[in-house]
Amino acid sequence: NFLFRIGDDWYFLFALGVIMALISFTMDFTVSKMLNAHRWLQQELGGNVLLRYLSWIVYPIALVAFSTGFAQSITPHSGGSGIPELKTILSGVILEEYLTIKNFGAKVVGLTCTLSAGSTMFLGKVGPFVHLSSMIAAYLGRMRTSVAGDYENKSKEHEMLVAAAAVGVSTVFGAPISGVLFSVEVMSSHFAIRNYWRGFFAATCGAFVFRLLAVFNSEQETITAVFKTSFKISFPFDLPEMFFFAILGVVCGLIGCAYLFCQRWLLGYVRRNSLTSKLLASDKPMYSALVALLISSITFPESLGQFLASRLTMKELLTSLFDNRTWWISLSQNSSLDRSPLVDPNNLWLEWANPQFTIFGTLAFFIIMKFWMFILATTLPMPAGYFMPVFVFGAAIGRLVGETVALLYPEGIAADGIVNPIIPGGYAWQGAPAYSGAVTHSVSTALLAFEATGQIAHILPVILCVLIANAFTQKLQPSFYDGTIIVKK
């Protein structure tokens, strides 16, 4: 009992980190197998377009409907991201049901299905992981109370929930520091420094084990960032580009405001509208299936989907947007590039190339279509995260701005006679934290981008961009999570 006492908290935090890392890795592994299976199926179906279409739409519809049905049948608390509810709990409201371990299975299975639907449904896993992590923390806390014979300690429980939120974020992106900061920014209004340490320790254990598993699984040679980039760090950008970075910040801020407004409006509308509200009350899986039918029909790669890079998974989308090349230049040099029947893992960005539409067309189309499709997807009552899609969406905005700047200055902006080409990937890499920061009212997304990509050379422009985008949304709109709380009240 003595040993158990000494480091009490440390064992606990360590266990929390390791468990979450295992869950995160297992889920990623399963999801990637599921996505590969779907991709394989699409290939095997060969000539028949109708069959291919059916297999394309049935997969997400089935998964989404199952996810909704399964999760909702166990507990209605398992739907959505979980961050708004956790925020409510941390502000002092007691939602006992919400952290029971019963939710756990529902959320894990549901989320795996949701993610397996791939970039068609365009949903992520950060929010649910924060929820899962806090469930584990609450469970471990109860276990400790019964084993060690401690009396229940409300303030300690609270501290652990804060640490758990950090672990949730860090085991998704392998990003310990921003995991702590993002969860603090999003979920608390005040913060005790002694918690900082706890969150940091647990998040580091989580991120470490998560990346270690990737090495053991031979995905990586050593521990590196989740989304590796290869920007030039000796000369990251020309000074005059700061102007365009600022414009990118304004663009992200304005689109963020529009998004937050529409999202809140639609979330309210589906509750007011008699048809959808009836469906949502009595037959949730049916509602999910209908939405999935609509969305997956649009993303079918042989119809509109070819302009949406819809054959890529969420991770591939992000990796391709961070690509180091200047797309429109690469394309004009190899104008004979044909659309390959398969996705080329070394040239993911070719999915964005479309002979009829140009790079600018596909990016703009992606931004416009995903804008409303993602808002629609957020109304689905199943376990799903909304951070990753926002992050990818921001990267797409940045890539579009970056390609445009590269088009305006094909030779780069000369400073003192030295000419360096413009790297649109760098813009994508700034748009992602700027837009996601604007939507969630947080600035630590900048740090998240650094940690997730293993690149920090653009630090000042990224922060500038995030601050500008934040200035707009914080002035004009409640954050994504507050908006959800407002609507659900």
Added chain:
Amino acid sequence: NFLFRIGDDWYFLFALGVIMALISFTMDFTVSKMLNAHRWLQQELGGNVLLRYLSWIVYPIALVAFSTGFAQSITPHSGGSGIPELKTILSGVILEEYLTIKNFGAKVVGLTCTLSAGSTMFLGKVGPFVHLSSMIAAYLGRMRTSVAGDYENKSKEHEMLVAAAAVGVSTVFGAPISGVLFSVEVMSSHFAIRNYWRGFFAATCGAFVFRLLAVFNSEQETITAVFKTSFKISFPFDLPEMFFFAILGVVCGLIGCAYLFCQRWLLGYVRRNSLTSKLLASDKPMYSALVALLISSITFPESLGQFLASRLTMKELLTSLFDNRTWWISLSQNSSLDRSPLVDPNNLWLEWANPQFTIFGTLAFFIIMKFWMFILATTLPMPAGYFMPVFVFGAAIGRLVGETVALLYPEGIAADGIVNPIIPGGYAWQGAPAYSGAVTHSVSTALLAFEATGQIAHILPVILCVLIANAFTQKLQPSFYDGTIIVKK
């Protein structure tokens, strides 16, 4: 008056950041001119050893004595780092005198002299910059009160001081995020998230202008990190190296404990001892001069100084320790390397090479000698920062461990048949935040290392190292700042 109202805080924070950046840049500029003048003088003196010795010791003695005398004659509050006092203020104690603008001139002039004494005195500028920044914040606050006719607002003043501390750190290292976090960790126990935003904004403005000035001054081509590194990011380290990183953490933690203990003891001793206490009470400049005489005699490059790389400035010390080469291999390949009469700016690390002593000898000697010399220097009652020396010291520890590991595994540690050489610079880069984090009881030094070097590939080992080192010191010793508060009480 309307415009002045709208963004009130933002103007204020912006001004704070810009003013501090200007001061920081001007001071760096002046100090580098002074150090160059000294280096030039040493060269010009040519053959006579005695003359060279005199010029070597007179320069720091005069500067340190003047710094002490000038600062103390204006106000006794201007001595030391300022962080312990600011911590006291932020915890609610009122030290009105401490933030008056009268301190400002004393601290700026005194600090410039202290820094101009170079690596001989081995002192830094972070602490005083936090103090300067809070003085400016307090002054701007009073100005606002009188211009806008606001009533005084204690809680607003407090918020501004927190932001000011962040600006102080960020304008020294060009590191906005860690500026905020480090100041929060070191100075507060609780923290309101709305302050986070303020600190972030002001720190970013400060860091941005600070780096921009370097571009305008043609030191840099574009905005980049303060201490640029060039480690390989595609394969940062072998997985088994994690073991050595952990050992480095333990070493840093233990040395940190020893340092904190000795430092507190000596600080108390010079107050108790009748001779030193009399000197410190009646003739502070004399005390400083005597200490400077002792230290500068030791660091004379033609006596013991040749084993201490004492011809390098503080910044050059850090840059040389982060060097990408494996020193003992480079040396054994060019055994004929002679000690050049001048410092070679492109091969700073050669200052560490000594034919009689080997790299390991000079590094170990540096660590042992600087250990007590730095502790002695902290007793001087003049404006001086103690973070940078601790950071450099940690880098030296890391470099020594790294070179040793590279000696044990000259071919690198093979993992799955792929062999990658060990990069001792990477160890130096981990030792710096681990040791400085241990001494200050903070984990955000890890982030500081990332931001200051523009490199984040080693993120997980760095954090691991910092956490391990922290575990030792937090368990066994009060932090550097708390120690000072305890002694001064």
